[in-house]
Amino acid sequence: MSNRRKQDIPTYYDLPALNTPHWDWRVSAYIFAAGLGGGTQLLAALGELLPRREGQSISRKGRYISLLSALVSAPLLIWDLKTPRRWYNMMRIFRITSPMSFGSYLLTGFGAFSAMTALGQWTADRGSRLGDRLARLAQWPATLFGAGMSCYTGALLSATSNPLWAAAPRLLAARLAASALATGAATLSLGETLSGRRRNSSRLEGIAALATSASLFLSLWSSRLYRRKGVHEAMEEQDIAAREKAALLVGHGVPLACYALARLSGRRSDTLSIIASLSTIAGGYMTRDAMLKGGLRSSRRPRDYFYIAGRGRD
Amino acid sequence: MTNHPRAQGESRSILAGPFDAEAETTAGVRIEPGKNYGFFTDTTLCIGCKACEVACKEWNALPSEEGKLSGHSYDNTGGLGAHTWRHVAFVEKSGPEGVRAPEQQPYQSSWLMMSDVCKHCSPAPCLEACPTGALFRTEFDTVVVQQDICNGCGYCVPACPFGVIDVSADDGKAHKCTLCYDRLRAGQEPACAKACPTDSIQFGEVEELEQRASDRVDGLHRQGVENAYLYGARGSPGATGGLERLNAFFLLTDDPEVYNLPLRPSRPASRAAPSLAAGLATAAGLMAAAAFLFTRGHDHE
Numbered sequence: 001m002s003n004r005r006k007q008d009i010p011t012y013y014d015l016p017a018l019n020t021p022h023w024d025w026r027v028s029a030y031i032f033a034a035g036l037g038g039g040t041q042l043l044a045a046l047g048e049l050l051p052r053r054e055g056q057s058i059s060r061k062g063r064y065i066s067l068l069s070a071l072v073s074a075p076l077l078i079w080d081l082k083t084p085r086r087w088y089n090m091m092r093i094f095r096i097t098s099p100m101s102f103g104s105y106l107l108t109g110f111g112a113f114s115a116m117t118a119l120g121q122w123t124a125d126r127g128s129r130l131g132d133r134l135a136r137l138a139q140w141p142a143t144l145f146g147a148g149m150s151c152y153t154g155a156l157l158s159a160t161s162n163p164l165w166a167a168a169p170r171l172l173a174a175r176l177a178a179s180a181l182a183t184g185a186a187t188l189s190l191g192e193t194l195s196g197r198r199r200n201s202s203r204l205e206g207i208a209a210l211a212t213s214a215s216l217f218l219s220l221w222s223s224r225l226y227r228r229k230g231v232h233e234a235m236e237e238q239d240i241a242a243r244e245k246a247a248l249l250v251g252h253g254v255p256l257a258c259y260a261l262a263r264l265s266g267r268r269s270d271t272l273s274i275i276a277s278l279s280t281i282a283g284g285y286m287t288r289d290a291m292l293k294g295g296l297r298s299s300r301r302p303r304d305y306f307y308i309a310g311r312g313r314d
Numbered sequence: 315m316t317n318h319p320r321a322q323g324e325s326r327s328i329l330a331g332p333f334d335a336e337a338e339t340t341a342g343v344r345i346e347p348g349k350n351y352g353f354f355t356d357t358t359l360c361i362g363c364k365a366c367e368v369a370c371k372e373w374n375a376l377p378s379e380e381g382k383l384s385g386h387s388y389d390n391t392g393g394l395g396a397h398t399w400r401h402v403a404f405v406e407k408s409g410p411e412g413v414r415a416p417e418q419q420p421y422q423s424s425w426l427m428m429s430d431v432c433k434h435c436s437p438a439p440c441l442e443a444c445p446t447g448a449l450f451r452t453e454f455d456t457v458v459v460q461q462d463i464c465n466g467c468g469y470c471v472p473a474c475p476f477g478v479i480d481v482s483a484d485d486g487k488a489h490k491c492t493l494c495y496d497r498l499r500a501g502q503e504p505a506c507a508k509a510c511p512t513d514s515i516q517f518g519e520v521e522e523l524e525q526r527a528s529d530r531v532d533g534l535h536r537q538g539v540e541n542a543y544l545y546g547a548r549g550s551p552g553a554t555g556g557l558e559r560l561n562a563f564f565l566l567t568d569d570p571e572v573y574n575l576p577l578r579p580s581r582p583a584s585r586a587a588p589s590l591a592a593g594l595a596t597a598a599g600l601m602a603a604a605a606f607l608f609t610r611g612h613d614h615e
Binding site: 009010011012013015016017018019020021022023038042043046049050080081082083084086087089090092093095097098099100101103104147148150151152154155156158159160161162165166169170171172173174176177178180181185203206207210211214218295299302305306309310311 | 551
């Protein structure tokens with residue numbers, strides 16, 4: 001009855017049935033920076049599991065990079081507002097139904113606890129025992145907020161009427177979480193390579209390879225789901241498809257090839273490690289930008305929306 | 315109150331000034347806080363005069379559109395947006411193979427005209443998405459943006475299942491129909507409903523409008539308009555997926571998509587929790603795997 005072939009759904013002069021938000025690269029960059037910071041904070045917590053000196057090196061860099069990413073994310077988010085001088089109105093209420101609202105508090109909490117871990121680390125590095133205790137104590141909440149930061153942007157995009165973003169709420173957030181850990185591990189691995197801690201770098205590469213593989217698997221899975229839900233055509237428009245392919249190649253293909261090459265050759269190569277890290281980081285941004293731009297495109301395609309809002313199989 | 319200079323010496327006016335509860339005279343409704351108000355837009359009565367579009371623009375002092383011809387029948391507006399809070403859609407229907415059928419259906423036989431507006435959904439996705447509380451539910455059960463609070467984040471725009479609300483490039487704030495909040499507070503009927511010459515747009519208490527609308531559908535069915543149905547009233551298409559009802563609802567005679575409306579819209583906020591849970595679970599799973607890799611690494615030392 002209500003099911004109908006997609007091409008048979010009528011439209012109103014093919015005009016969009018939805019309005020499109022003004023979001024541009026700043027939102028992609030925010031989602032990227034939030035994920036990277038969340039990922040590094042999660043890995044900073046894992047540093048505790050390693051022998052003291054080696055673990056400290058990862059935790060230290062993780063804490064500093066998390067703080068840095070929070071310091072970059074907040075201005076990006078404010079810069080994207082159309083009335084940026086009223087940014088503080090985000091703190092006017094708390095609304096659990098709005099990921100934009102609880103996300104603002106996640107970012108605030110993440111920034112505050114990342115600042116505490118970083119401050120603790122900085123003083124600990126100068127011989128303060130209190131600083132070390134502060135860093136370790138603040139690491140717990142910072143890790144929890146970091147986990148939120150790594151993936152809440154998936155809920156942010158999914159809790160909309162946008163055909164593409166709304167089609168796979170779970171997979172979208174899962175992809176962002178996997179990519180957050182991959183970019184976080186790649187960034188820290190790069191740092192460890194540059195500071196000559198090759199063993200740590202290799203450990204982090206293992207995590208990056210795992211998270212990148214998970215991200216690749218989830219990406220392919222979500223492509224299938226988009227096809228089944230009838231919203232895939234926005235991603236197949238030429239410019240969007242090119243972005244998606246480039247993101248897959250740079251963010252997943254290149255690093256996995258580098259890790260495989262290093263494995264096959266049987267010895268560690270700093271060059272391959274650095275290429276893999278940089279490529280993962282660049283690909284992390286490109287993946288998110290393709291997600292964002294694909295969604296913006298899909299909101300202008302009335303049949304995609306009508307199909308997912310009542311005419312499709314599900 | 316002093317008279318306007320031009321009115322001085324003018325004694326013939328039969329009205330002393332604006333009178334209380336004007337809507338009682340114009341729409342038969344006494345407007346009281348705490349009750350639910352909305353629109354019933356009966357598209358079988360619409361003649362496409364666009365008086366509602368004009369009245370809305372005038373009362374709310376909205377900027378004009380860029381004057382250009384769309385080629386889409388008589389619709390040069392296109393859709394709702396930051397500066398367009400009523401939009402009249404025009405659909406020219408033809409019979410099979412594009413030829414006008416010799417026998418036409420009664421009422422809007424080869425024309426569909428429909429005055430679209432914000433649905434003042436219950437619950438309202440734009441309101442549930444708003445992080446600043448700029449969007450709020452009024453004492454009349456309508457949904458309004460407080461212009462002095464909105465910071466233009468734009469999250470209400472993709473949240474809306476009907477493409478209603480938008481952020482204005484002129485002032486960087488979100489705008490949409492207020493169901494003439496200022497007029498309701500003054501006891502007046504919204505401008506579009508008051509201007510409508512055929513009563514295609516009817517203003518009133520939602521429960522009463524739903525009753526009236528359901529009677530109208532029955533009447534049309536008896537007159538042979540079998541395809542008449544309600545969109546957005548409780549339990550009908552449009553009021554789906556967690557949207558209990560649309561306070562502004564419609565009587566349509568063709569598929570909702572013909573009027574640019576989705577058959578079964580849903581409440582976006584219901585997707586937030588599953589999404590977040592799946593993201594956190596993935597992060598936790600990968601963290602566990604990472605912890606295993608880390609510990610395995612130094613056990614071998």
